[in-house]
């Protein structure tokens with residue numbers, strides 16, 4: 513794994529990009545997360561699965577600063593304490609999140625959506641009204657190819673299929689070059705063909721970004737997990753963790769999730 517110190521003080525010298533240590537989130541006494549421990553390595557693609565109500569969304573909310581842990585700690589790299597940072601600070605530090613429903617700018621073209629994303633990146637804020645330079649245009653062209661929207665750049669985003677909107681939103685996140693990418697049910701509502709292409713896309717991103725994917729579609733998870741770790745959440749903590757074939761054969765996992 514890479515061991516590097518990245519932008520804005522993100523220190524991944526120990527090869528770990530995200531640590532959740534005994535994180536508990538209580539809502540009026542109910543523990544949506546219950547002493548959750550999780551460690552994501554730099555460049556890892558981690559899949560998180562688990563039944564409804566297991567705490568997957570709450571975990572994402574803690575990582576992005578939307579929800580504060582009641583106890584425990586959450587660190588981005590070695591030194592950034594996520595529990596003390598605001599949502600915009602966490603986004604600027606390099607954690608990008610894609611929610612389940614696409615939120616692209618429907619009245620703008622595909623290209624304009626990516627252009628807006630590049631301009632939202634704090635590093636280029638000063639050039640809000642300037643023309644894109646060649647390097648920025650090249651980056652947009654690269655992302656268009658990656659997210660399978662090459663040739664669609666002049667279409668209005670509102671006219672894209674559901675799957676294409678999801679890819680565009682992933683592209684918008686990539687324009688901001690996140691260190692950690694969080695994807696919440698990226699293939700929900702997609703056709704089988706779109707799901708297969710999304711798996712290809714994530715396999716191309718593997719190793720270039722650290723990625724956490726929450727998903728219920730087990731076929732898709734098997735495609736992208738490959739030999740990597742899958743984490744099964746249940747009642748706010750880790751029920752099992754290991755390769756996909758290992759968690760699929762785990763009796764506890766079959767009982768609470770897969771076997772139902």
Ligand SMILES: Nc1ncnc2c1ncn2[C@@H]1O[C@H](COP(=O)(O)OP(=O)(O)OP(=O)(O)O)[C@@H](O)[C@H]1O
Pocket residue numbers: 539542543544562563564565566567568569570571
């Ligand atoms: N703001 C809140 N107030 C009270 N309870 C909450 C709140 N947010 C979540 N919960 C509860 O916490 C538990 C975990 O919810 P969460 O949405 O994190 O689960 P999930 O694993 O994402 O489920 P799903 O697969 O259905 O999206 C659920 O029982 C939910 O009802």
